[in-house]
Amino acid sequence: MSTRNGASVLLSDEHAQLRANVESFAREEVAPFIGDLYAREEFPYGIVAKMSEMGLFGLPFPEEYGGGGKDHLALCLAVEELARVDSSVAITLAAAVGLGTTPIYRYGSEEQKQRWLPPLCRGEQLAAFGLTEPSGGSDAAAVATTARRDGGEWVINGTKAFITNGGTQITSVVTVAAVTGKPVNERPQISAIVVPAGTPGFTASKKYSKVGWSASDTRELSFSDCRVPADHLLGEEGRGYSQFLSVLDEGRIAVAALSVGLAQGCIDECLSYVSRREVSGHKIGEYQALQFKLADMEARTHAARLTWYDAAARLGTGKPFKKEAAIAKLIASDAAMVNAREATQIFGGYGFLNETPVGRFYRDAKILEIGEGTSEIQRMIIARQLGLPAHL
């Protein structure tokens, strides 16, 4: 029994091959090792090095910057296949590429791209994205971190919360959202500024201990009179808010793909378990109650996968995709949560053990309804796209 080839008919041969390669990699190079790393809350440096060798960190960027010359769909396929086995590894890739490197590629000058992108695309270094602050992440405009010009430098002060890849040994840069002026027409003057790791005044706290994604690196970052050269500004001054919102729209497709991967991983594990576990003299897969659970899990996962494929296809062909990305994130994160709950139920007591993959999936699913915009925020985005007025 296998559901490995879900929605293949929609993929080019090249995309299908990439998906198959990452599927094998996840099974052979991630699955055997990730449980121990997760239990010890250790960042998977060895696995990340192998992902770099495969070219995963440069997938959607042009070859001239050391990238793979593919697209966002390719990145999301890789993220989905990794998440079938483990979400810590998948979010490390999704955040490094989708949130960390993308703003530099999308908004950086040619000189900035040449300076920062090659080692990021090769995966030798990781980039992070610093938007959320301790006072709140849902109201992305309420940035309190400031950056003031002093001669040829920006002087940054403030704190960022929950930053993925914020303090690994290979994190080289963090793109920080900071207020650089007074509001104009009630629009916040926020700019995106690249801060290299090791800059005096920039401190990464120790890693948070999290409910899930335990092998990923998430930290609070603080900036105290942290000075970087003026040419670390990405794009136009004061345009950071719209830049970040646009990066988040793309990032949501990757989180939707990650969610579908987790939902699929639950099915993979359960199909194997119900054919070997016996209760009352019967394989539990013979019980119709469990067959129906698995049928629903499969239907939910398939439907969720189509939402992110649609959003990625719209992005790839230059069509508006904001609403579709929010729908994909909303639907897929819900599918992941429900499948994780059902998978744990199917595994019975063994599903409640940290050592089983479904135990890990259960812990990893919840953040999918929170990170990169909560489910409430996705509903607000969809409502705005339907033309409904802003309200409390």
Ligand SMILES: Cc1cc2nc3c(=O)[nH]c(=O)nc-3n(C[C@H](O)[C@H](O)[C@H](O)COP(=O)(O)OP(=O)(O)OC[C@H]3O[C@@H](n4cnc5c(N)ncnc54)[C@H](O)[C@@H]3O)c2cc1C
């Ligand atoms: C593991 C992890 C990794 C992360 N990685 C990053 C990262 O790399 N970079 C980064 O910048 N951020 C990152 N985040 C932050 C994440 O995006 C925020 O946690 C998320 O946006 C929610 O913000 P908050 O936690 O401050 O919740 P709050 O904004 O305080 O929201 C609290 C509750 O209020 C609800 N709410 C808020 N406003 C409204 C409204 N208008 N209407 C209805 N309900 C509302 C929310 O939905 C939520 O239920 C990460 C978070 C985690 C936990």
